[in-house]
Amino acid sequence: MTSKKIPRLVNAPHVFCPGCGHGIVNRLIAEVIEELGYDRKTILTLGVGCSWNMTRYWGGDFLQAAHGRGAACATGVKVARPDLLSIAYQGDGDAYVIGLSETLNAAYRNTPISVFVINNNNFAMTGGQMSWTTMPGQITTTSPKGRDVKKTGFPIRVPEIVAGFENVAYVARGSVHSVKEIRRLRGYVKNAVEAQLSGEGYSLVEVLAPCPTNWGMNVESALNWMKEEVLPYFALGELRERRSKNGLEKTIEASERSSCGGK
Numbered sequence: 001m002t003s004k005k006i007p008r009l010v011n012a013p014h015v016f017c018p019g020c021g022h023g024i025v026n027r028l029i030a031e032v033i034e035e036l037g038y039d040r041k042t043i044l045t046l047g048v049g050c051s052w053n054m055t056r057y058w059g060g061d062f063l064q065a066a067h068g069r070g071a072a073c074a075t076g077v078k079v080a081r082p083d084l085l086s087i088a089y090q091g092d093g094d095a096y097v098i099g100l101s102e103t104l105n106a107a108y109r110n111t112p113i114s115v116f117v118i119n120n121n122n123f124a125m126t127g128g129q130m131s132w133t134t135m136p137g138q139i140t141t142t143s144p145k146g147r148d149v150k151k152t153g154f155p156i157r158v159p160e161i162v163a164g165f166e167n168v169a170y171v172a173r174g175s176v177h178s179v180k181e182i183r184r185l186r187g188y189v190k191n192a193v194e195a196q197l198s199g200e201g202y203s204l205v206e207v208l209a210p211c212p213t214n215w216g217m218n219v220e221s222a223l224n225w226m227k228e229e230v231l232p233y234f235a236l237g238e239l240r241e242r243r244s245k246n247g248l249e250k251t252i253e254a255s256e257r258s259s260c261g262g263k
């Protein structure tokens with residue numbers, strides 16, 4: 001039997017609750033960074049939320065952005081040190097509610113950063129408040145009778161918005177609810193990082209993840225709830241596939257030609 005090597009970037013056991021999705025995604029990101037030889041050339045920008053627990057065992061360089069400012073800080077890192085890999089790691093409350101503007105602006109500019117958003121359908125660290133990704137009818141501490149979509153709107157699908165921006169390099173939504181999907185997610189993480197390293201531009205990978213603690217469920221029922229309620233609403237897959245840098249340059253040239261009447 002062969003044992004799998006733990007990436008150098010993971011230097012202690014994780015500290016998330018049992019059944020939490022964060023640890024799995026952290027591990028995949030660490031594996032991909034190491035595989036690509038960037039474990040000493042990466043700056044991780046962490047959002048405010050349970051993602052901050054990564055600092056307890058992350059063996060690489062990192063900073064913490066003020067709530068919602070992850071994409072803005074990761075942009076600053078990239079501008080100052082374009083030779084480094086700049087990754088933002090955030091929760092849905094951080095990236096999609098408080099920091100929606102920063103998230104969309106970085107994507108809209110096609111800034112070459114890789115953004116990973118853990119969508120666990122709530123603001124977890126602060127005790128399970130409703131987020132814009134909270135499911136219809138979902139009970140949270142601020143929707144104790146279940147989310148009423150007539151009053152608060154339907155869950156937001158940010159990757160679908162970002163995938164509509166013309167020059168964005170890569171957008172995908174993965175999940176950690178099964179081994180098969182974890183394997184597929186590893187490919188999405190690698191694509192996102194490679195899109196930055198090859199100069200194609202901005203990438204966003206949203207990851208659907210369980211938060212058994214704030215959902216008030218055991219691990220098994222949390223995974224079942226994901227399959228029954230969350231996955232039918234948040235479709236998995238690549239929403240914007242990578243194009244080669246040349247392909248992107250051709251798109252830009254074509255749009256420049258058409259905007260000046262083909263002259």
Ligand SMILES: Cc1ncc(C[n+]2csc(CCOP(=O)(O)OP(=O)(O)O)c2C)c(N)n1
Binds near residue numbers: 051067098118120131
């Ligand atoms: C500007 C600002 N607003 C609110 C907070 C409080 N706060 C800290 S963590 C957090 C929840 C984060 O939720 P999310 O981004 O979804 O991450 P999760 O904990 O679910 O992984 C909130 C609201 C803060 N620190 N700063």
Ligand code: SF4
Binds near residue numbers: 015125211
């Ligand atoms: S509160 Fe939820 S998101 Fe935070 S560590 Fe626990 S299970 Fe994970």
